[in-house]
Amino acid sequence: MNISNQKIESDYKSRINRVFQFIDENLDSDLSLQQLSEIAFFSSYHFHRIFKFITNETVNEYVTRKRLEKAASALLHSHTPITDIALSLGFKDNSSFTRAFKKFYGVSPSLFKKEHPNRFSKIRQVQSKNGQVYPDYEKYICTITNLKNWIDMNATIEIKETPTLQLAGVTHIGIQGVEHAFEKIIKWANSKSLLNHPEAKLGRVFYDSIKVTAPDKVRMSIFLITNTPFEAEGEIQKLTIHKGTCIVGRFEIAPDEFEKSWTGLFVWMNENGYKKSQENPYEIYHNDFRQHPENKFIVDLCIPIK
Secondary structure (H helix, E strand, O other): OOHHHHHHHHHHHHHHHHHHHHHHHOOOOOOOHHHHHHHHOOOHHHHHHHHHHHHOOOHHHHHHHHHHHHHHHHHHHOOOOHHHHHHHOOOOOHHHHHHHHHHHHOOOHHHHHHHOOOOOOOOOOEEOOOOOEEOOHHHHHHHHHHHHHHHHHHEEEEEEEEOOEEEEEEEEEOOOOHHHHHHHHHHHHHHOOOOOOOOOOEEEEEOOOOOOOOHHHOEEEEEEEOOOOOOOEOOEEEEEEOOEEEEEEEEEEOHHHHHHHHHHHHHHHHHOOOOEOOOOOEEEEOOOHHHOOOOOEEEEEEEEEO
């Protein structure tokens, strides 16, 4: 790809990032193609094509998926009635929501709430449309016990008041190929001489959860913490993590141990009676794993809580 095409692609991704944020903040609204294309400063025709190229989904597929995933998260982490969840996310009634939910996850909202493996209930083997499998009860209890032991052995956990963090970020979709996003933010930071500042740390913030989102659809931002003013350019955008209260787990782990560590930390949260807030969970790295004698990350996993 030549420099001109790279600039065009970066500009397109920057515009689509604005749409991602608007959708996240307005899932209860009528998110029309016309409205979203105006936010991206494209014609409806070009916006539809570019959005599908970047996300591999149509606008309608993406919006519907985000609504259903937010509903699934609410079913798991709140006691809000199903009808209230449906209406709050733009579904016209409970029956239309139930049809869409069952088509996507393979089970009704009520059964999902009852039988999802976040909950200590008898769980049958179910596979949803996005490939997630709900294990049987005995396997689930065994898994939970293993995760508790993992956390006890590998994490130092604190409840902290965390400050506002100003970030430069790059959006990445899917759990594969994330190293390329890190390369982009590091290359940009080096060009601005930002990596030598004392507050400069790399991290990752998650806008989706692998519990309710297929791995190839999970959206995240790879970021650099910086107190140095900068202008957004191309794929580099300005982001903020707001101050608040967080469960902070300090880990020293190998690259293939992140999923287990995150899952275990959420188990710890539930076991200790904490509730996740609406803010997004994130990671902050304290070393370059390539310079660690065992190629391990020293990392804080942070869950914002109410």
